[in-house]
Amino acid sequence: MRGAGAGVSEVLAASAVAGRVDAFQRALLSWFWRERRELPWRGVGDPYATWVSEIMLQQTQVVTVVDYFQRWMARFPDVAALAAANEEEVLEQWSGLGYYRRARFLHRAAKVIVEEHGGELPSTLEGLRTLPGVGPYTAGAIASIAFGLPAPIVDGNVIRVFARLFAIEGDPRSTANQKSFWGLAEALVDPQNPGDFNEALMELGARVCTPRSPACLLCPVREFCAGFASGEPEALPEVARRSAVxxxxxxxxxxxxxxxxxxxxxxxxxxxxxxxxxxxxxxxxxxxxxxxxxxxxxxxxxxxxxxxxxxxxxxxxxxxxxxxxxxxxxxxxxxxxxxxxxxxxxxxxxxxxxxxxxxxxxxxxxxxxxxxx
Ligand code: SF4
Incomplete structure (x- = not known):
């Protein structure tokens, strides 16, 4: 597991979450259990389904992914079926989702899982990280959601929520800030419900703490939020300069x-x-x-x-x-x-x-x- 980033304990100590991590986790989880969307990959208890959905959800919206996910699972219901397919079939199933490298990685990793792991996804963060195309985010998502490990995850939604909750300034992609985000994710993840906690954070970012107009009045963790207290939550995270097209x-x-x-x-x-x-x-x-x-x-x-x-x-x-x-x-x-x-x-x-x-x-x-x- 990734070590906590420099300064994470200071960031936490200076925040309204200090000494109240349990209350923060409870507030977020109760909201999630009440409000979560029914999605075809939720609660199925299949690490392969979690993996496929997480890869599809990178750079693609949930509403688009639902149909693709169902078609994909009907065509490649398990790792063995995916490993046995040829690349053209795999790309056909992915056609329209974009960022085709994701499909090629899924396919290559399925072959590795069959050849080196007896057809079962590795159940540790370290094992998951050895698969092609599985970075810290995907490994954390599979480990926490499918295997119940208290692994941290950080994606664009989590960055936005943390930047506002803890008033983290500067380029969110900088090494120092990335360390802080991962450190905070690791410090806050609920060891009893790590998968739900991580999904709750991402869902909060997708539905409530949105980029332009966060719905703070509906937010379950408003009382902990420095961005809300400042009156200008949408000023964070700082928008990174786009590189030239x-x-x-x-x-x-x-x-x-x-x-x-x-x-x-x-x-x-x-x-x-x-x-x-x-x-x-x-x-x-x-x-x-x-x-x-x-x-x-x-x-x-x-x-x-x-x-x-x-x-x-x-x-x-x-x-x-x-x-x-x-x-x-x-x-x-x-x-x-x-x-x-x-x-x-x-x-x-x-x-x-x-x-x-x-x-x-x-x-x-x-x-x-x-x-x-
Ligand atoms: S209170 Fe507002 S800014 Fe803070 S986490 Fe909730 S939605 Fe985001």
Whole structure:
């Protein structure tokens, strides 16, 4: 378990929680037990389900995750089923959730669990941390929620709640502040109900102690809160400066043919590397900066020249990149072959189930719209 951060005892001693940790835990837990949402991964007593839900919930909202989680559990009900699947199936199930690295880590970790842990998730923090893609947050969540260990967790919601409760100033991502947040989480977690306590903290941050307008009058721990006492709780945590967004340019060609299965589209796996590695996309050349790639560069990807017509342009914003894509459309004969074997034809009606990224979906939608105008 992580050691308490420097100054945590001072922060606690100077707060309204000092000497009243039990009362703080009781107030938070009674609220949680009264108000918690029924969610398909809660109370199921299955560490695999906890793990999947926690990975899905990183960077994705609860309402979106519910459906994905249920479909995922129906398709991969346990670690063995996930380990036995191929990557394309895994990415297909994840398609639309974004941040595909999470799905690849789940898949790789499932294989490790089957090969090295007899198919059971490790039940200690240290064991969990050895799995691909399992960092301190996920390990703490699984350890506390699924195995009842008094492990701390810190996510964006917990940071916001703690920054306000304990008036922690400065960049919340700084090493010193991260130490404080983890130290506080460790000092406050209720050893009798660690999973519920951690979920309660996150739920408080998601539903009550929200970024712009915290509902302090409904907050079960208001009497302990320095932010509330200051009259300006939303001033904390300090907003970190965003790093500059990099421009990128791409050219994508939506190649179609009339095949045996009706209209078909040409797709291939994106080159390794980057967040979307392995996802299927239309033939695309993309580069950093504001210089447009040439259509000929896409032709050399395909190993043949295609007659393509420009049909539009769209903008897609990733976390730190703003990508402008010029979209071209080309129809080829039903016997067309390509030098590179990675390209394959997908019937148009099956495209929505294929492992395509949100960007590829947008490009497809845009090319469809223009077809009908
Ligand atoms: S009192 Fe307000 S600022 Fe403090 S934890 Fe509750 S909701 Fe957040």
């Amino acid at each position: 990099k421009p990128m340019r791409a050219v994508a060609v939506v190649v179609t043919r009339q095949g045996r299965r009706g209209k078909e589209l040409l797709v291939g796996p994106r080159d390794a590397g980057g967040l979307l590695a392995g996802m299927l996309e239309f033939p695309t050349v993309e580069r950093e900066g504001k210089r447009w790639p040439k259509l000929d560069e896409v032709a050399s990807l395909l190993g043949m020249k295609v007659v393509a017509e420009e049909v539009g342009e769209l903008t897609h914003v990733f976390s730190h990149r703003r990508l402008l894509t010029r979209i071209f459309a080309a129809e080829v004969g039903s016997e067309a072959t390509f030098a590179d074997e990675r390209w394959r034809w997908v019937p148009e009606r099956e495209l929505s189930q294929a492992a395509i990224s949100a960007l590829t979906r947008k490009i497809y939608e845009r090319s469809k719209q223009l077809e009908t105008t």
